[in-house]
Amino acid sequence: MKVRVFALNAGLLLVGGIVVLPFFWMILSAFKSNSEILSFDQSFLPREWTLENFVSIQTKLDFFRLFFNSVLLSVTITALSVYTSLVGGFVFAKYTFRGRGALFAVILSTMMITWAVVIIPRYTIFRSIGLTDSYASIIIPAVISAFGIFMMRQSMDSIPDEILEAARIDGASEWFIFHRIVAPLSVNAISALSIFQFLWVWEDYLWPYLMISSEEKQVLAVGLTTFRGQYGTDYGGLFAATTLAIVPVLVVYILFQRRFIAGAASAALKG
Amino acid sequence: MTIQTSTRSAHRGETAPVTQATRRIKKPASELWLRNITVGVIMASLVLLLLIPIGIAFVGSFHDWNPLNGRFDFTGIDNYAALFADPTFWRASSNTLVFGILAIAGRVLLGLAIAYALFSKLSRWRTFFRTIFYLPTVMPLVAVAFLWTLMYNPQFGAINTLFGLDVNWLFDQRFSLLAIVVMTIWKDFGFAVILFLAGLYAIPEDVLEAASVDGASAWRTFWHIILPLLRPMLFFIIITSMIGYLQAFVQVLVMTNGGPGTSTQLISFMIYDQAFVKYNFGYASAIAFILLIITALLTAASWRMNQSALDTPRRRRFTHRSKEKTS
Numbered sequence: 001m002k003v004r005v006f007a008l009n010a011g012l013l014l015v016g017g018i019v020v021l022p023f024f025w026m027i028l029s030a031f032k033s034n035s036e037i038l039s040f041d042q043s044f045l046p047r048e049w050t051l052e053n054f055v056s057i058q059t060k061l062d063f064f065r066l067f068f069n070s071v072l073l074s075v076t077i078t079a080l081s082v083y084t085s086l087v088g089g090f091v092f093a094k095y096t097f098r099g100r101g102a103l104f105a106v107i108l109s110t111m112m113i114t115w116a117v118v119i120i121p122r123y124t125i126f127r128s129i130g131l132t133d134s135y136a137s138i139i140i141p142a143v144i145s146a147f148g149i150f151m152m153r154q155s156m157d158s159i160p161d162e163i164l165e166a167a168r169i170d171g172a173s174e175w176f177i178f179h180r181i182v183a184p185l186s187v188n189a190i191s192a193l194s195i196f197q198f199l200w201v202w203e204d205y206l207w208p209y210l211m212i213s214s215e216e217k218q219v220l221a222v223g224l225t226t227f228r229g230q231y232g233t234d235y236g237g238l239f240a241a242t243t244l245a246i247v248p249v250l251v252v253y254i255l256f257q258r259r260f261i262a263g264a265a266s267a268a269l270k271g
Numbered sequence: 272m273t274i275q276t277s278t279r280s281a282h283r284g285e286t287a288p289v290t291q292a293t294r295r296i297k298k299p300a301s302e303l304w305l306r307n308i309t310v311g312v313i314m315a316s317l318v319l320l321l322l323i324p325i326g327i328a329f330v331g332s333f334h335d336w337n338p339l340n341g342r343f344d345f346t347g348i349d350n351y352a353a354l355f356a357d358p359t360f361w362r363a364s365s366n367t368l369v370f371g372i373l374a375i376a377g378r379v380l381l382g383l384a385i386a387y388a389l390f391s392k393l394s395r396w397r398t399f400f401r402t403i404f405y406l407p408t409v410m411p412l413v414a415v416a417f418l419w420t421l422m423y424n425p426q427f428g429a430i431n432t433l434f435g436l437d438v439n440w441l442f443d444q445r446f447s448l449l450a451i452v453v454m455t456i457w458k459d460f461g462f463a464v465i466l467f468l469a470g471l472y473a474i475p476e477d478v479l480e481a482a483s484v485d486g487a488s489a490w491r492t493f494w495h496i497i498l499p500l501l502r503p504m505l506f507f508i509i510i511t512s513m514i515g516y517l518q519a520f521v522q523v524l525v526m527t528n529g530g531p532g533t534s535t536q537l538i539s540f541m542i543y544d545q546a547f548v549k550y551n552f553g554y555a556s557a558i559a560f561i562l563l564i565i566t567a568l569l570t571a572a573s574w575r576m577n578q579s580a581l582d583t584p585r586r587r588r589f590t591h592r593s594k595e596k597t598s
Contacts, residue, residue: 008388008391009396012388012389015385015404016403016404019406019461020406023406023418025422026421029421037427038426039427042432084312087309088309088313091306091310097310103313107313107317110321111514112514112566112567112570113325114514114539115539116518116539116543116555116559116562116563117328117560117562118320118325118328119546120327120331120546120555120559121323121326121327121328121331122320122324123338124327124338125323125327140320141320144312144316144320149313174302174305175301175305199409202411203411203412203413203521205413205524206521221411221413224417225524235427238417238421242414245414246414249409249410249411253406253409261401261465261469264462264465264466
């Protein structure tokens with residue numbers, strides 16, 4: 001038995017090591033000079049620590065402008081879409097009306113529509129109504145999320161109707177019930193959806209690339225790719241930029257993490 | 272008391288005339304208002320952001336469509352005919368198949384093995400491991416793709432350095448697609464770990480106890496009891512992975528740009544390439560439609576398989592659980 005426990009933990013530790021190795025390697029490499037990165041004699045730790053890479057990305061790319069744009073968009077879209085998902089989930093979980101099942105099935109089935117089918121017409125539509133190069137073009141398609149509505153409904157299904165009825169009898173308005181009873185009880189799902197949404201906006205590449213043309217409005221994901229194109233050999237800068245691009249998502253993950261796993265799992269369990 | 276029972280039964284949708292009347296009176300205007308606005312907004316966004324674009328894409332796939340010179344000429348099924356004669360499309364299809372099968376298999380097997388190891392109670396630091404394994408999943412894909420491009424670098428990349436190899440992973444036709452698959456599994460398996468763990472915790476403890484009392488071996492318990500009970504989760508992961516991997520393209524864009532040759536062309540990358548690099552919107556729409564049909568067929572097929580395989584055991588499981596609750 002003892003041998004098995006040891007073997008199991010050793011195995012997990014090995015896989016865990018493989019999983020985190022790229023992160024450590026990236027962060028440490030960001031502090032190496034370009035000549036050290038390209039030298040034949042490689043070492044895990046930097047021989048000489050330098051901040052040069054972090055300085056250079058700002059001078060070459062206006063990195064922090066792009067970074068700020070991405071934060072702004074991610075926070076805005078996450079807040080808006082989590083709220084609309086809450087309302088949508090509430091209506092689908094707690095109200096009965098004709099066509100509810102059919103409409104929910106339609107919402108579910110939209111999750112398998114690939115971006116590739118809709119992005120071409122969307123691109124032409126947004127261009128023809130003159131919405132290009134504006135944050136509205138990024139925000140509008142993301143505000144209503146089929147996945148979010150699905151997830152919130154799943155989570156609210158387990159809230160007993162009796163609580164709502166009791167509140168109604170006590171004279172609580174629907175708005176009060178939603179904000180003070182149902183929303184606080186959905187905090188696990190809110191945490192999970194917030195992490196997902198933040199990540200999706202943060203990593204979204206193609207849509208901002210198509211919509212945003214001016215450099216000062218561009219987002220970080222697109223900035224990273226153009227950065228590589230223009231400074232193909234600046235590996236140190238690329239290490240530093242990638243490291244920094246990961247930080248905000250990490251912060252959001254740590255903030256919401258405690259409730260996240262329960263929320264993520266509940267959506268799938270009942271799915 | 273009377274009011275409560277009547278509203279409660281109304282919620283269950285019973286059709287006694289008295290309850291209906293009560294319900295109509297009880298339903299406040301604010302509920303109707305909230306409901307109507309919400310459903311209206313959702314339906315409007317479905318129509319404007321999905322249905323109309325799908326319609327336009329469908330019509331567009333029968334046209335020679337180029338937004339740069341404003342061309343939109345009807346060409347019948349020419350795009351589809353050209354597509355089936357295009358060797359790149361067939362290469363992209365087989366690549367997508369290989370990529371999908373390997374990535375799903377890797378994600379499911381690794382996820383299940385690790386979740387089971389964490390579940391087995393032999394392991395300490397469960398939360399620590401769970402956080403570690405989940406970390407890549409919450410990282411932005413564009414950044415992760417860059418990180419792995421650097422990992423695969425033949426000169427200074429960690430993989431060659433670590434294993435003492437001399438392989439140009441992303442620029443060698445033999446390894447390029449595999450390299451992208453490995454990166455994708457690394458990024459995604461943590462989600463499967465979390466979901467399988469949740470599924471494992473949902474198994475009633477007395478089922479596992481009964482198995483051990485009966486003297487079933489660990490392997491038999493896993494194969495005959497745990498795995499069947501994990502089936503809904505397994506199918507959920509397979510279906511969502513399938514839909515996700517059919518659309519995967521950022522990895523390819525960042526890491527290889529479809530090359531070398533056509534070795535890492537995926538269907539979704541081809542759509543991007545045709546639409547936004549070559550501006551063949553009609554041709555790209557045709558590919559997109561084929562992809563949509565493939566996705567729908569595969570999802571429906573998995574769904575059917577899941578339902579038919581699941582029908583009886585699942586019901587048994589739920590009756591078991593409800594009995595447990597009442598006792």
